[in-house]
Amino acid sequence: MAVLTAAAVALPGWARGNVVVEGPDEDAFTLLVRAGELLRKTQPSNARARAEVRKVRVISSLAGDERSALFDAWGLPSVELVAYPDSTQGVVQSLSEALDEEVGEHDGPSWLLSAQLASPRGTGVDDPPKQSAAAAALAFGHGALAEGQGPNAPSPRTWVTGEGSTPAGPVRPPELRGFRGAASAPVSILLTLVAAAASSEGGTTGSWVHATGERTHQRTFLDGSKVPLQGYPVPEERVWFQVPEEAWRARAGAPLAAVSQGAYLSRETYLSTLPARWRLEGERCAQCSAFSLPPVGRCHRCGTRDSLRRGRLPHRGKVESATVIHPGAQPTEFDWHQETYGRYGVALVRFPDGDLLTFQLTDQQPAVSALGADVELELRRLYPQEGSWRYGLKAVVLPPASEAKATPHPRGA
Amino acid sequence: MTVSSNRVAVVGAGQTAFGVLPHAPRSLLRQALLEAVASVDKGISPSDVGEGYLATLGFGGWQIGNPATLLAEEMGRPGIPVTHVENACASGSTGLRAAYHALRAGSCDVAVVAGLEKMTDDPSPRRRFWLGVSGETEWERLAGLTFAGVYALLAERYLSERKLTPEVLGAVAVKNHAHGALNPHAHLRKPITLEKHRDAPPVADPLKLYDCCPVSDGAAAVLLAREEVARRFTDSPIWIDGSGGGSDFLALQDRPSLTSLAASRFAADQAFAHAPFPREKVQFAEVHDCFTIAELLALEDTGLLPKGEAPSATMEGRTRLGGALPINPSGGLKAKGHPLGATGVGQVCEIYHQLRGEAGPRQVPGAERALAHNVGGSGATAMVHVFSR
Numbered sequence: 001m002a003v004l005t006a007a008a009v010a011l012p013g014w015a016r017g018n019v020v021v022e023g024p025d026e027d028a029f030t031l032l033v034r035a036g037e038l039l040r041k042t043q044p045s046n047a048r049a050r051a052e053v054r055k056v057r058v059i060s061s062l063a064g065d066e067r068s069a070l071f072d073a074w075g076l077p078s079v080e081l082v083a084y085p086d087s088t089q090g091v092v093q094s095l096s097e098a099l100d101e102e103v104g105e106h107d108g109p110s111w112l113l114s115a116q117l118a119s120p121r122g123t124g125v126d127d128p129p130k131q132s133a134a135a136a137a138l139a140f141g142h143g144a145l146a147e148g149q150g151p152n153a154p155s156p157r158t159w160v161t162g163e164g165s166t167p168a169g170p171v172r173p174p175e176l177r178g179f180r181g182a183a184s185a186p187v188s189i190l191l192t193l194v195a196a197a198a199s200s201e202g203g204t205t206g207s208w209v210h211a212t213g214e215r216t217h218q219r220t221f222l223d224g225s226k227v228p229l230q231g232y233p234v235p236e237e238r239v240w241f242q243v244p245e246e247a248w249r250a251r252a253g254a255p256l257a258a259v260s261q262g263a264y265l266s267r268e269t270y271l272s273t274l275p276a277r278w279r280l281e282g283e284r285c286a287q288c289s290a291f292s293l294p295p296v297g298r299c300h301r302c303g304t305r306d307s308l309r310r311g312r313l314p315h316r317g318k319v320e321s322a323t324v325i326h327p328g329a330q331p332t333e334f335d336w337h338q339e340t341y342g343r344y345g346v347a348l349v350r351f352p353d354g355d356l357l358t359f360q361l362t363d364q365q366p367a368v369s370a371l372g373a374d375v376e377l378e379l380r381r382l383y384p385q386e387g388s389w390r391y392g393l394k395a396v397v398l399p400p401a402s403e404a405k406a407t408p409h410p411r412g413a
Numbered sequence: 414m415t416v417s418s419n420r421v422a423v424v425g426a427g428q429t430a431f432g433v434l435p436h437a438p439r440s441l442l443r444q445a446l447l448e449a450v451a452s453v454d455k456g457i458s459p460s461d462v463g464e465g466y467l468a469t470l471g472f473g474g475w476q477i478g479n480p481a482t483l484l485a486e487e488m489g490r491p492g493i494p495v496t497h498v499e500n501a502c503a504s505g506s507t508g509l510r511a512a513y514h515a516l517r518a519g520s521c522d523v524a525v526v527a528g529l530e531k532m533t534d535d536p537s538p539r540r541r542f543w544l545g546v547s548g549e550t551e552w553e554r555l556a557g558l559t560f561a562g563v564y565a566l567l568a569e570r571y572l573s574e575r576k577l578t579p580e581v582l583g584a585v586a587v588k589n590h591a592h593g594a595l596n597p598h599a600h601l602r603k604p605i606t607l608e609k610h611r612d613a614p615p616v617a618d619p620l621k622l623y624d625c626c627p628v629s630d631g632a633a634a635v636l637l638a639r640e641e642v643a644r645r646f647t648d649s650p651i652w653i654d655g656s657g658g659g660s661d662f663l664a665l666q667d668r669p670s671l672t673s674l675a676a677s678r679f680a681a682d683q684a685f686a687h688a689p690f691p692r693e694k695v696q697f698a699e700v701h702d703c704f705t706i707a708e709l710l711a712l713e714d715t716g717l718l719p720k721g722e723a724p725s726a727t728m729e730g731r732t733r734l735g736g737a738l739p740i741n742p743s744g745g746l747k748a749k750g751h752p753l754g755a756t757g758v759g760q761v762c763e764i765y766h767q768l769r770g771e772a773g774p775r776q777v778p779g780a781e782r783a784l785a786h787n788v789g790g791s792g793a794t795a796m797v798h799v800f801s802r
Binding site: 300360 | 551553556557562566567569570615616617618619620664666667671
């Protein structure tokens, strides 16, 4: 039997900062990616725990190629991926299987993830559809991995990573409870599980989930201990943003001819170059120092075929130049964005080693011209095409360091 | 081989007006060719023309494949070898360069170069599609940039590094609109003020509406002849004294500089390496100002002005008609219009008429030496030609 060794919770940027966004571009896929990244940072770091992830369970309605693209986003070797239905039954079944698995001391962990944007529940103009989202990721492994980790840890901080109401802050269980009911049932259940386990005293070995759906009434146990949850108040649903999700779906399914006529990136090419697009994996040329993306065994600047070294660019840099694209100046791929939300930002980002790449700014960015500002790159929705979303890195402009004021732009505000 | 023994002359040049035109592409092409033929002082016959180059991107999707044959047909010379040339917005000058080399190589005595674009009858999304296809697709376009956005990134960096305000961009727009108002062939014949430029809607910050060239229909044609035969057609030929070309990485992110276009520098250096006079002797120029920032870049990249002087020269009026170095007396792409493939050929039409003293109210007095600068995309390709009378 496996035990819970680590947990992580990811929230979209608009929930982390409690900000209103102009054009939200996070969804179940980007949240799964984010939760997995957080989970990896949280996993036990002792030597025995360094084995690669052995199996991934995903409770979600993602399409098959999007599920397999998760490995590209995480930069993990592709391993067995089991998909479960996006339902209460799905979470109970996946949890049971994760816990019942026979694992050896040297086996890598298995992951269980779920991420969802909640279904629209509005009824009309006076009650528009409400959206909220969260993702949960759990790691299971041999009991020996959990020494000083998991529910046995002295503090939840050592085994639960998450994003509360402060950006990238540690999860505090009372805040997590706020997301019960905010997302889909599976995510809510996993969040509740994490919250209950994290809030238990050090040394308590388990919690349990009591999931009630329309047609199911199930319990599943961790280590057999029973920590009832009845004492938890059920908070009101928090509304983070309102989004015409149906319009996105309609656009994603539009015929290709209506979106582009040739200068487009085919789905095949897109899928085959994900490590370069999402993780900035390329080759550094020792001759001229240029970084080539994607890696093709030849420097794109000086043409050398030897002295190339595989590497990755960090997901941070500085704004070298920036613009705000107003409606009418967008490529046709971004018509949906302009029609729905209006303007968006684009920046040339200078990386620490001098490399330069082009990124759109993320949803919650005000239209800023922030030359020299620090940015971090996150995976987000880019544009819909051929029935699904294309994802790519976008830049989040970080606020200037508290004292060091940004150099004022010569144009003033 | 010396340059003088193998010179190439422009012996005729004509164009349609640029703008929103009711004509089909084939009619536009025919009109430009008729104008060019009519401009030849001593007359020219279709049978004199030995080769043709047609510059176009796709003129609204009317004839994307094999369009050059239309040039032979409309020239009245079916049967001659014709070639479709495409270097985005630098297609016209690329056709000129190809014809120049064909003549210098002796493959024929007379060649025709035509540029053609029909853009305004496209539904807006398709037009924006065409405007966006000449940039870098995977990183720039799919990060949400069209050319307005790409040039905006150049402009933002330029203004920031040089501590300038967008007023300098406005000065370019005001000047070129004033020039365009004097040109009966111009798309925009309406002067504007700095205030109008400043208060216009934003397109891609810091670029606003009047920083951007219009989307135009139009065609232009020039007739080129080897020196040996040029005087059969005119006693006042205009000589192509130098032809230079350059290229660069397609995407801004791969280039070392955001405030200078290397392709323009290469092209200018190459053109002046052949020319019998230095760049200081150039009296006026038609430069590629698809966006106002592009004219500022062009002035320094071609070496017409020393590094750092383009903004002050513009603000002080040195680049106006009547100034020391008039730039874009035709109105430029900004006001004359920008029918992509026709643009580079249209620049030569302006220079042909200016150097022959036929430019009417926008005439640069005593003009003897001129430069044409034409850029493809955001500087991925560029051509520079130097002319004298």
